[in-house]
Amino acid sequence: xxxxxxxxxxxxxxxxxxxxxxxxxxxxxxxxxxxxxxxxxxxxxxxxxxxxxxxxxxxxxxxxxxxxxxxxxxxxxxxxxxxxxxxxxxxxxxxxxxxxxxxxxxxxxxxxxxxxxxxxxxxxxxxxxxxxxxxxxxxxxxxxxxxxxxxxxxxxxxxxxxxxxxxxxxxxxxxxxxxxxxxxxxxxxxxxxxxxxxxxxxxxxxxxxxxxxxxxxxxxxxxxxxxxxxxxxxxxxxxxxxxxxxxxxxxxxxxxxxxxxxxxxxxxxxxxxxxxxxxxxxxxxxxxxxxxxxxxxxxxxxxxxxxxxxxxxxxxxxxxxxxxxxxxxx
Amino acid sequence: xxxxxxxxxxxxxxxxxxxxxxxxxxxxxxxxxxxxxxxxxxxxxxxxxxxxxxxxxxxxxxxxxxxxxxxxxxxxxxxxxxxxxxxxxxxxxxxxxxxxxxxxxxxxxxxxxxxxxxxxxxxxxxxxxxxxxxxxxxxxxxxxxxxxxxxxxxxxxxxxxx
Numbered sequence: 001x002x003x004x005x006x007x008x009x010x011x012x013x014x015x016x017x018x019x020x021x022x023x024x025x026x027x028x029x030x031x032x033x034x035x036x037x038x039x040x041x042x043x044x045x046x047x048x049x050x051x052x053x054x055x056x057x058x059x060x061x062x063x064x065x066x067x068x069x070x071x072x073x074x075x076x077x078x079x080x081x082x083x084x085x086x087x088x089x090x091x092x093x094x095x096x097x098x099x100x101x102x103x104x105x106x107x108x109x110x111x112x113x114x115x116x117x118x119x120x121x122x123x124x125x126x127x128x129x130x131x132x133x134x135x136x137x138x139x140x141x142x143x144x145x146x147x148x149x150x151x152x153x154x155x156x157x158x159x160x161x162x163x164x165x166x167x168x169x170x171x172x173x174x175x176x177x178x179x180x181x182x183x184x185x186x187x188x189x190x191x192x193x194x195x196x197x198x199x200x201x202x203x204x205x206x207x208x209x210x211x212x213x214x215x216x217x218x219x220x221x222x223x224x225x226x227x228x229x230x231x232x233x234x235x236x237x238x239x240x241x242x243x244x245x246x247x248x249x250x251x252x253x254x255x256x257x258x259x260x261x262x263x264x265x266x267x268x269x270x271x272x273x274x275x276x277x278x279x280x281x282x283x284x285x286x287x288x289x290x291x292x293x294x295x296x297x298x299x300x301x302x303x304x305x306x307x308x309x310x311x312x313x314x315x316x317x318x319x320x321x322x323x324x325x326x327x328x329x330x
Numbered sequence: 331x332x333x334x335x336x337x338x339x340x341x342x343x344x345x346x347x348x349x350x351x352x353x354x355x356x357x358x359x360x361x362x363x364x365x366x367x368x369x370x371x372x373x374x375x376x377x378x379x380x381x382x383x384x385x386x387x388x389x390x391x392x393x394x395x396x397x398x399x400x401x402x403x404x405x406x407x408x409x410x411x412x413x414x415x416x417x418x419x420x421x422x423x424x425x426x427x428x429x430x431x432x433x434x435x436x437x438x439x440x441x442x443x444x445x446x447x448x449x450x451x452x453x454x455x456x457x458x459x460x461x462x463x464x465x466x467x468x469x470x471x472x473x474x475x476x477x478x479x480x481x482x483x484x485x486x487x488x489x490x491x492x
Contacts, residue, residue: 012380012413019387019409026394026402027448038398046395049351053396056355063356 089257095143096258102274106266108132110158112256122165124148124253128261129156137221138261145227145250145275146170146215147259158261162253163228164194172198172228173216179205180216183228186246196229196247203243207231213247214275223267227275339376342483343369347389361467366393367438368476370408372483374415386412400449407444411437427477434476438469 026037042050100107110128114121128134130153140147140160148168152159161168164185172183179201186195198213211231217224229247237244262271350365357363370389374382390408394401415437442465446457 009379012378012383012416015380016383016409016413019383019413020406023387023390023402023406023409023448026391026405027400029401031399034401035398038395038401041391041395046392049347049392050396052348052351053355056352060356060358 092143092255092257096260099141099143099260099274103260103262103266103271106263106269108134108261108263109258110134110261111258114254121253122162122168123151124160124162124256126150126158126160126259126261127156129154129158131156132261133263134158134261135264138263139222139226139267140259140261141226142251142256142259145229146222147251147253147256149221150261160259160261162256163196163249163251164253170222170228171216171218172213173224174207174231175212175214177205177207177211179207180218181245183213183247194249194253195232196249197235198231198245198247199239199242201243201245203241206243207234207245209233223271225271225275335376338483339373342479343373346372346479347392359471361464361471363475364438364441364468364472365475366390366408367411367441367472368434368479370412371415371434371437371476372479374412375419377416379413379416382412382416383409384412386410400445403445403448406448407441410444411441414440427481430480431473431477435466435469435473438472439465442468 026034029037096109100109108128110126110132113125113127126134126140134150134153136150136153138150140149146163148160148162148165150158150160163170163183166185166187168185170183171180173180181198181201183196183198186197188195198207201207209231213228213231215222215224215226215228227250229249232246232248235244235246346365346369350369354362354365366389370382370386373385377385386408387405389412390403390405391401393408394404397404415433418433443461446452446461446465452460
């Protein structure tokens with residue numbers, strides 16, 4: 001029994017010595033041979049272990065990089081927000097170039113400097129003046145339509161009133177049906193300040209929501225065919241002999257950054273073909289969609305017209321006016 | 331040792347090897363838990379010294395294959411630790427948590443010291459810092475993890491000892 005234990009103990013010692021010897025041999029191997037042995041092990045029995053370690057290290061790196069990635073994502077989001085602004089600007093400039101190609105001659109491109117002073121929000125400064133050939137009462141347009149009119153001309157700059165100015169007037173007509181009227185700023189509450197009114201429409205004539213309103217050319221200041229806005233709905237006024245419509249302007253003053261000042265001599269040649277035809281614009285969209293729609297979609301189309309104005313009329317705080325939404329044409 | 335215990339031990343060993351190559355890189359601590367030492371010690375106390383030395387050699391070789399510059403150092407250290415653990419099994423059979431912890435601590439530290447001496451890769455000052463500061467820290471963590479593993483093993487895979 002004791003012999004067996006001794007023999008077993010000796011065998012254990014032999015195994016240990018063998019293991020130690022093999023280990024020492026591995027440590028004193030030349031580096032090339034060591035790499036080979038390690039490589040063989042890595043490619044065979046250690047491969048699953050290596051894969052595990054790789055996955056774990058990737059996980060650790062992902063955790064460590066998470067904060068950095070969040071920071072980078074924030075920066076990218078900010079950059080993409082700026083990018084969308086640049087895209088809009090680019091789009092505006094492209095359209096401006098398109099308008100320039102349409103007009104060909106007799107216009108001056110100017111940048112708009114919005115005045116920030118209180119009570120003077122209806123006037124803008126243009127970065128072109130007498131030196132560029134701008135004269136008083138020249139019309140100011142943008143690719144979307146009428147912007148306003150030059151009132152004061154200096155040597156290198158000029159002042160222009162926007163269509164929101166209380167003195168702004170333009171003789172207008174509905175595109176296609178030739179219903180005539182005068183467009184002026186809508187004198188509603190705060191929310192309706194940036195709308196227009198088409199006044200003096202003959203009682204026998206009626207306009208549907210979505211109808212495009214363009215300048216008529218009457219009066220000689222604004223040539224025919226420049227988009228002014230689209231009809232939102234009729235409002236009731238004390239003038240029982242004529243109809244008045246609220247019009248959504250074609251140009252939003254706050255979006256105007258670059259404009260074209262059309263010189264008076266250019267107006268004689270007409271500008272009717274420069275802006276898109278009414279069939280290509282919002283009117284057609286409204287008509288087409290309304291034609292396909294049932295009564296529910298008609299109601300939705302009308303509801304789109306102007307929620308602000310209708311909300312105000314519903315509340316009844318101005319008994320003078322009320323919009324009667326009309327059924328879109330079929 | 332019956333076959334059920336043998337299977338339970340092998341499962342525990344494989345789990346510990348897996349933990350060594352997943353938890354350790356994930357934590358990335360300088361003084362890290364050595365699950366391989368725990369695995370070898372856990373099995374060694376239930377094996378003959380020769381088999382424990384062989385197990386330590388193979389486990390060390392696997393570990394060394396990922397660091398070819400020190401190939402053999404880990405195998406040597408693990409062989410000695412395995413053999414010694416099996417030889418000192420009487421100590422570990424005492425059901426005392428503190429003794430278990432001490433056993434794991436000494437096992438890991440001894441492994442590190444042998445490894446550092448055999449590998450001879452680092453400058454003396456760094457070697458000293460590693461042997462005197464980082465290795466004991468790592469050994470302490472390994473001891474804590476080892477005790478936890480031992481208790482978990484007894485409660486799940488070897489309930490007779492729980």
